[in-house]
Amino acid sequence: MTPTAARLDSFHRRLLDWFDDHERDLPWRHDGTTAWGVFVSEVMSQQTPVARVAPIWAEWMTRWPRPADLASVPEAEAVRAWGRLGYPRRARRLHAAAVAMVEDHAGEVPDTEEELLTLPGVGQYTAAAVAAFTFGRQAVVVDTNIRRVHARWETGHALPEPSLTRREMALAAELLPSEESGLSPRYNAAVMELGALVCTARSPRCGDCPLLDDCAWIAAGRPEPHYTPKGQPWAGTKRQIRGAIVGHLREREDGDARTTTIQAVVGSVQPSPEPSRVEECLEDLIREGMVTQDGDRVTL
Known part of the structure; x- marks a missing residue:
C-alpha cells in the first residue's frame, strides 16, 4: 500500500530533521571531497564498518587522489594498500574502475547511473549512491540499512527479504x-x-527513532523475523584461508612467499588444514588474478 501524501511528508521531515542532528562526521562527507573520493568510500564501505574504512580511505586519497593516480600503479599495490578491510577483490575492482575512467571517461568519475554501471565491478547500489551523493541525481539508493528501515516502517516486518526484491525497489522509489x-x-x-x-x-x-510513533513494526508489536537470517561463517572456511594467504603476502615488502610458508601461515589460523584445501584456494586466487605462482613462490 502506498503511504498517503501526509504520512510520506511526515516521514521525510522527521528523517531529515533527525539527520541534521545526528549525521556522523565521516571524512568523505566533508566539503571538497571529490567524486573519486566518494566513489572509493562507497566501494570500501560495502560490508565493512566505516570506522575501519576511514583511515584506509584517507591513506588512499593521499596516495591516489585521482583515478589516474591509481590507474598508473600495478594492481598489486592497490591490494597491498587495502589493509584489513576484507574482500580484497574490491581493491582489484577499484583499480579496474580507475583504469576504465582514464581510458573511457577522460580520467573522471561518470556522473550518471548508466555510465557508472559500465565500470568494472560497479553494481546498482554503487552507481546509485555515487550519482546521488556526488552529483545530486534523483537515484533510488538501496542498501541493507535502507531496506531494513523501509521494511519496518512500511511493511511491519522485522527484516527485509533475504535478497532484494522488485517490490522493495518499487517501495524505495x-x-x-x-x-x-x-x-x-x-x-x-x-x-x-x-x-x-x-x-x-x-x-x-526504537526509543531514539524519529519514526517511532508511525512505525508499522512497532504497531504490530515488534514481531520476530519471518525467517532465520543465515550468518556468514568465517572459521574453517575457504574465505579464511584466502584471507590468510593474501594478508601474509600483503604484509611482505616484496609481496611473495614460498608455498611452505603459506601452508604454515594458514596453519596458524586453521589448525591442521588439508594441504589440498590450501592448494585449492591458491588455485582460485591465481585463476582470479589475485596472485601469481612461479615454482614454489607465490606473489601478490
Whole structure:
C-alpha cells in the first residue's frame, strides 16, 4: 500500500530533521571531497564498518587522489594498500574502475547511473549512491540499512527479504522525495544513517527513532523475523584461508612467499588444514588474478 501524501511528508521531515542532528562526521562527507573520493568510500564501505574504512580511505586519497593516480600503479599495490578491510577483490575492482575512467571517461568519475554501471565491478547500489551523493541525481539508493528501515516502517516486518526484491525497489522509489524538492540525495543518506545507528538488525534503539510513533513494526508489536537470517561463517572456511594467504603476502615488502610458508601461515589460523584445501584456494586466487605462482613462490 502506498503511504498517503501526509504520512510520506511526515516521514521525510522527521528523517531529515533527525539527520541534521545526528549525521556522523565521516571524512568523505566533508566539503571538497571529490567524486573519486566518494566513489572509493562507497566501494570500501560495502560490508565493512566505516570506522575501519576511514583511515584506509584517507591513506588512499593521499596516495591516489585521482583515478589516474591509481590507474598508473600495478594492481598489486592497490591490494597491498587495502589493509584489513576484507574482500580484497574490491581493491582489484577499484583499480579496474580507475583504469576504465582514464581510458573511457577522460580520467573522471561518470556522473550518471548508466555510465557508472559500465565500470568494472560497479553494481546498482554503487552507481546509485555515487550519482546521488556526488552529483545530486534523483537515484533510488538501496542498501541493507535502507531496506531494513523501509521494511519496518512500511511493511511491519522485522527484516527485509533475504535478497532484494522488485517490490522493495518499487517501495524505495515510492518513498523517495520528488525530484523537484531536491531532497532525495540527503534523504537517502538519512535513511542509511538511521539504519546504521538506530534501526539496527540486532537490538534496535526504537526509543531514539524519529519514526517511532508511525512505525508499522512497532504497531504490530515488534514481531520476530519471518525467517532465520543465515550468518556468514568465517572459521574453517575457504574465505579464511584466502584471507590468510593474501594478508601474509600483503604484509611482505616484496609481496611473495614460498608455498611452505603459506601452508604454515594458514596453519596458524586453521589448525591442521588439508594441504589440498590450501592448494585449492591458491588455485582460485591465481585463476582470479589475485596472485601469481612461479615454482614454489607465490606473489601478490
